[in-house]
Amino acid sequence: MKSNKALVLKITFLILILFKSVGADQKYIFTTDWVTANSENWLKHLSQFKGKPNIHGLEIGTWEGRSAIWFLENILTHPSATITCVDTFYWGEGTEDRFDKNIRASGLAQKVKKIKGQSQFVLVTLERSHYDFVYIDGCHRAACVLTDVILSFYLTKPGGLIILDDYLYQPDRKPIETPKIAIDAFLVIFKPYIEILDKKYQVIIKKKDLGLKEDININP
Numbered sequence: 001m002k003s004n005k006a007l008v009l010k011i012t013f014l015i016l017i018l019f020k021s022v023g024a025d026q027k028y029i030f031t032t033d034w035v036t037a038n039s040e041n042w043l044k045h046l047s048q049f050k051g052k053p054n055i056h057g058l059e060i061g062t063w064e065g066r067s068a069i070w071f072l073e074n075i076l077t078h079p080s081a082t083i084t085c086v087d088t089f090y091w092g093e094g095t096e097d098r099f100d101k102n103i104r105a106s107g108l109a110q111k112v113k114k115i116k117g118q119s120q121f122v123l124v125t126l127e128r129s130h131y132d133f134v135y136i137d138g139c140h141r142a143a144c145v146l147t148d149v150i151l152s153f154y155l156t157k158p159g160g161l162i163i164l165d166d167y168l169y170q171p172d173r174k175p176i177e178t179p180k181i182a183i184d185a186f187l188v189i190f191k192p193y194i195e196i197l198d199k200k201y202q203v204i205i206k207k208k209d210l211g212l213k214e215d216i217n218i219n220p
């Protein structure tokens with residue numbers, strides 16, 4: 001009798017633990033985690049913006065919103081901080097729906113501007129020198145990455161950061177179609193205007209504050 005009671009108690013306890021852990025995960029619907037491995041390094045570079053007013057992030061390639069929510073919960077914590085999320089929502093079944101639900105579940109939807117479309121065409125419509133940081137994690141073909149990083153450079157505030165994901169990503173494609181060749185070209189051509197803060201699987205650059213009226217002087 002006594003052992004039966006102990007068993008019931010044990011099972012109840014296990015059910016409670018299980019319920020609690022599932023409950024905690026149920027806040028969001030994520031099918032991938034491309035965030036946890038980067039979060040320590042993001043904190044190192046982005047903590048300077050944490051809790052400050054009027055900080056604006058831009059994310060190219062937002063998927064289910066996992067990285068956007070990480071930025072909102074860890075960096076864009078001031079009520080006036082915002083994130084603009086650009087995605088085609090073309091890739092994967094139900095991605096846009098999961099993004100919308102996750103952003104709603106975060107309770108921070110009022111800080112999120114979602115723009116549906118191809119980054120190459122969306123970025124040219126955004127405000128110049130407006131963003132404190134840009135996270136580039138959209139289309140991984142070289143032509144897209146090169147376009148995204150050049151357009152992002154002009155959208156970033158002087159002193160702001162650009163984080164490029166998948167620098168060392170080696171898909172089963174010709175090297176000309178990978179992010180690396182595009183990022184390397186950008187790093188060479190924009191060398192006078194940027195500082196490289198990190199160059200591992202992700203590349204993190206800072207747009208130098210050269211005190212110029214224009215981002216780059218127009219020269220013959």
Ligand SMILES: C[S@@+](CC[C@H](N)C(=O)[O-])C[C@H]1O[C@@H](n2cnc3c(N)ncnc32)[C@H](O)[C@@H]1O
Nearest residue numbers: 034061063066067087088091118119137138139
């Ligand atoms: C790797 S996922 C982004 C993951 C997300 N940043 C995260 O960490 O959870 C890449 C996303 O880029 C989007 N994408 C691909 N090409 C794009 C383009 N040309 N413009 C905008 N988004 C694009 C895809 O729809 C996909 O959602």
